[in-house]
Amino acid sequence: xxxxxxxxxxxxxxxTNYFGVQREVRAVDDISITVRADEVYGIAGESSSGxxxxxKTFAGAIHPxxxxxxxxxxxxxxxxxxxxxxxxxxxxxRLRWRHVSYIMQGSMSVLNPVRRIHRSFADFAFxxxxxxxxxxxxxxxxxxxxxxLSPDVLRGxxxxxxxxxxxxxxxxxxxxxxxxxxxxxxxxxALDVVVQKDVLALLDDIRRTLKSSVVFVTHDMSVHANMxxxxxxxxxxxxxxxxxxxxxxxxxxxxxxxxLVASLPRxxxxxxxxxxxxxxxxxSDPPGGCRFHPRCPLAIDKxxxxxxxxxxxxxxxxxxxxxxxxxxxxxxxxxxxxxEVA
Amino acid sequence: xRTYGFFVLKRFGQLLIVVFLGVSATFFITxxxxxxxxxxxxxxxxxxxxxxxxxxxxxxxxxxxxYGTDKPLLEQFxxxxxxxxxxxxxxxLLAFPTPALRLVKRALPWxxxxxxxxxxxxxxVGNLLGGLAGYFQNSRLLKAFGVFAIGVQPIPYYxxxxxxxxxxxxxxxxxxxxxxxxxFVEPGWNIHYALSIVHHSILPASSIVVVGLxxxxxxxxxxxxxxVTEDYVTYAEFGGVESRKIVGSYVIRNAMIPQLTALAMVLxxxxxxxxxxxxxxxxxxxxxxxxxxVNAGDYTLVLAxxxxxxxxxxxxxxxxxxxxxxxxxxxxxx
Numbered sequence: 097x098x099x100x101x102x103x104x105x106x107x108x109x110x111x112t113n114y115f116g117v118q119r120e121v122r123a124v125d126d127i128s129i130t131v132r133a134d135e136v137y138g139i140a141g142e143s144s145s146g147x148x149x150x151x152k153t154f155a156g157a158i159h160p161x162x163x164x165x166x167x168x169x170x171x172x173x174x175x176x177x178x179x180x181x182x183x184x185x186x187x188x189x190r191l192r193w194r195h196v197s198y199i200m201q202g203s204m205s206v207l208n209p210v211r212r213i214h215r216s217f218a219d220f221a222f223x224x225x226x227x228x229x230x231x232x233x234x235x236x237x238x239x240x241x242x243x244x245l246s247p248d249v250l251r252g253x254x255x256x257x258x259x260x261x262x263x264x265x266x267x268x269x270x271x272x273x274x275x276x277x278x279x280x281x282x283x284x285x286a287l288d289v290v291v292q293k294d295v296l297a298l299l300d301d302i303r304r305t306l307k308s309s310v311v312f313v314t315h316d317m318s319v320h321a322n323m324x325x326x327x328x329x330x331x332x333x334x335x336x337x338x339x340x341x342x343x344x345x346x347x348x349x350x351x352x353x354x355x356l357v358a359s360l361p362r363x364x365x366x367x368x369x370x371x372x373x374x375x376x377x378x379x380s381d382p383p384g385g386c387r388f389h390p391r392c393p394l395a396i397d398k399x400x401x402x403x404x405x406x407x408x409x410x411x412x413x414x415x416x417x418x419x420x421x422x423x424x425x426x427x428x429x430x431x432x433x434x435x436e437v438a
Numbered sequence: 439x440r441t442y443g444f445f446v447l448k449r450f451g452q453l454l455i456v457v458f459l460g461v462s463a464t465f466f467i468t469x470x471x472x473x474x475x476x477x478x479x480x481x482x483x484x485x486x487x488x489x490x491x492x493x494x495x496x497x498x499x500x501x502x503x504x505y506g507t508d509k510p511l512l513e514q515f516x517x518x519x520x521x522x523x524x525x526x527x528x529x530x531l532l533a534f535p536t537p538a539l540r541l542v543k544r545a546l547p548w549x550x551x552x553x554x555x556x557x558x559x560x561x562x563v564g565n566l567l568g569g570l571a572g573y574f575q576n577s578r579l580l581k582a583f584g585v586f587a588i589g590v591q592p593i594p595y596y597x598x599x600x601x602x603x604x605x606x607x608x609x610x611x612x613x614x615x616x617x618x619x620x621x622f623v624e625p626g627w628n629i630h631y632a633l634s635i636v637h638h639s640i641l642p643a644s645s646i647v648v649v650g651l652x653x654x655x656x657x658x659x660x661x662x663x664x665x666v667t668e669d670y671v672t673y674a675e676f677g678g679v680e681s682r683k684i685v686g687s688y689v690i691r692n693a694m695i696p697q698l699t700a701l702a703m704v705l706x707x708x709x710x711x712x713x714x715x716x717x718x719x720x721x722x723x724x725x726x727x728x729x730x731x732v733n734a735g736d737y738t739l740v741l742a743x744x745x746x747x748x749x750x751x752x753x754x755x756x757x758x759x760x761x762x763x764x765x766x767x768x769x770x771x772x
Contacts, residue, residue: 157676192678200676205669208688210695210767219687220677253767 099172100277100309101131101154106167108153111160121379123149125333126167128406131277131309136300138324138341139313140356142376146333147313148201151279154311155198156180156188171196173276193224197270201281206266207254213265214250221272239272242305243298260291264298271302278303280312284319296323317360321345326412329353332377332387335406339413349415349423351392358426386418394419446760453756460748465518468737469511476501478735479531504529522745531736538742541727546746548618549723552639553712556646561701564654569690571655572662584659591652596714599645603718606641614638616720642719646712650704657700661693668692695766702758705751 108124123146131137141147152158153169164181171178173195180188180196200206207216217236225232237247245264254262263283270278283299284292300323303310314320320327321341328338329352337350348354355372374391377383383390389399398418406416417423479501484494502508505528506517521528530538571580590598607615619625620634665671666689674684716725724743731739763769 155676157672189678192676198673198676200669200673206673208670208674208692210691210765211687215687219674219679219683223680224678255768 098133099130100133101129101311102168102170102172103130103154104128104168106150106153106169107165108149108158108162109165110149110162119380122333122382123162123379124153125382127333127335128167129328129335129338131311133276133309134307135325136303136310136312136323138320138327139311139330140315140317140320140327141330142315144376144379145330146379147315147330148281150330151281151311151313155196155279156192157198171277190224193220193273193275195275196277196279197273197275199266199270199278199280199283201285204259204262204286207262207269209254211253212250213252213254217250217269217272220269224273236272240268243268243302260287260295263287263291263295267295267299267302271306274306274308276306276308278308278310280310282314283312285314285316292319299323317356321360329356332382333379334387334416336388336417337413337415338406339410339415343410343413346425347410348425349409349413349420350388350417351394351419351423352388353415354423354426386416394422442763445763449756449759453752456752457749460752461522461745462515462519464741464744464748465515466511468741469514471737473735473737474507475505475531475735475737476507479534482734527742527745528738530731530739530742532731532734532739538736538739541739542724542742542746545722545724545727548721549712549716549725550750551635552643552646552716552721552723555639556643556650557701557705559643560647560650561654561697564651565658565690565694565697567651568655568658569662569685569693572659572693573666573685573689575663583655587652587655590648591656593649595645595649596718598649599642599715599718602641602645613641615641618722642712642715642721645715645718654697658690658693658697661696662689665689665693698758698762698765702755705754705758 106124106127107122110119110121110123112119125146127150129137139147139150149162152162153164158164169179169181171180171191173191178187178191178195180191183191207213211219214236221236222229222232225235227235236250240247240249243264245261245268249257249261249265254265257265263286267283280299284295287295296319299310299312310323312323324341326338326340327344328335329344329350330336331352337344337348337353339349344353345357348357352372372391377387377390383400385401386392386395386399386404389395392399394417396418402418404416404418406414407420409415409420415423476498480494480498483489483497489497506514509517525539527538529535530541533541567580567583571577571584574580603615606613614620614637617638618635619631619638623631623634625631671684671688674688679688712723713725713728715721716723717729720726724747728740728743730736731743
């Protein structure tokens, strides 16, 4: 499979300078990943681990104080390579929506409250679709119907829709140009579980039809288990483990992943979940060596001084741990746990 | 769901109640004051020429009869309203026997003309510039304007009026400093008269505009710098929506909603707000008329001026209220 997005050694820091006091928050620190065509790549990690910052850099939606400090990023669409940070503003705009679209965190408030929904569709999609007006509206209505939304929603205002409807409309808006790459930031966090399931099914359905890649971020491991083909686990601004969903859930090779997976409740399991002591480090002053070492039960002296590289530990499976060979799953894998947590 | 028509009707009912209560309050305030209009007029009439005591007595009786001041207050109140709905407010005492309403009618176009133009110019330009300044925070020109606005905005408008009077009336005398139009220009619908009006209004109008512009600019800039952090603006920027559309339909459009409320409130204060400006530039408007009426103790005229201002202000706010649901779809018409 071809790679759609290749990221190498990407560093994005928040740099502030107030009254001569300089602060640097290393939200994305030396990240290298690739996203392949027609796959779902999940990014997991706790709050303030840099997930949202990472996909903001993917989306090219960077504003000071956030700056790209190093590394490279390349999209490949129709055999053409595009570096979103090297092209002109117009070229970047052409890339947007047509190739890369974004479902933002907090979809409740991403639609202009004083504009009818059809105008939002016109604003976002019309200039990117190169269609005459009548054909454009026909395409929009067909697309809405595919998402089982009535074209009547176009005439309404955002506040007239329920939360679930609004999220569906946002997904429709983000996919109407049939983009090859969809970035979704916590697409279901504000929804209740029932609506959440529908919205995820919808997103998956759309992706299969369009054959596009999806990168999505959530801290909810059960959503990852359901949606992702591969998962990257982020901790304190770095990817600590990356691998196929099943391998990650059954045989994690990083102690942090092992704890994250073990925190998932299983049906019929009444045992207490082992909690991890301590808190995630401040990204303005991360600890040296492996950033997880202060909380890691397996930490040795080497972990405190040397940064472990992300190394291959299995088929398509990489982990950044000096002792990855000794990491054991915290709960015995009972068959395909991926399905169980669903 | 009730219709917009019902809302208009209901709101119109409220307008009538407000006008009735406001005008009635002014009526009681003037009539309960120790000023006796009969004695005021007598004093003015008998000052120069020597009338015989009998003549004075007859005059006093005639005036009392005319004003009806010997009747009980409630009866006066009733007859005041029954005359008012027929469009009669009684004669002005200052310019007896000209009806007070005719004096107000003569002065009203000057004030309303001066105010609507200045308020609309200030509101539109101030909000537009403020909106742009809030969105394009790195523009040097708009930053400079912000500094200017902060400097000018706290100066009282009458001080600005005096400064402009000195600058353009005496140091560099290029603009007329008093009156509403040239004395020797034929009034009427002709171009010379219109130009003369515009020429005479430049100083009073710009003294109001300069101060008001700063206020609207600063308010809008603050509102916009909040709106730009809203998700729908960030999202539109990411979605490659034209930046002109983002500024207009996303940012300014949303920030404008509270500014419209503020406009209604400012309109409530304009009549009192221009009194000093009109006095400084001897502008033949309602403000000057009101000051003369108060000085002369002409309380039918005071009553006429205040009643008209109450009705005008209430109507202006009524119109803005009607616009509000059209501007913000989230406001439910009740």
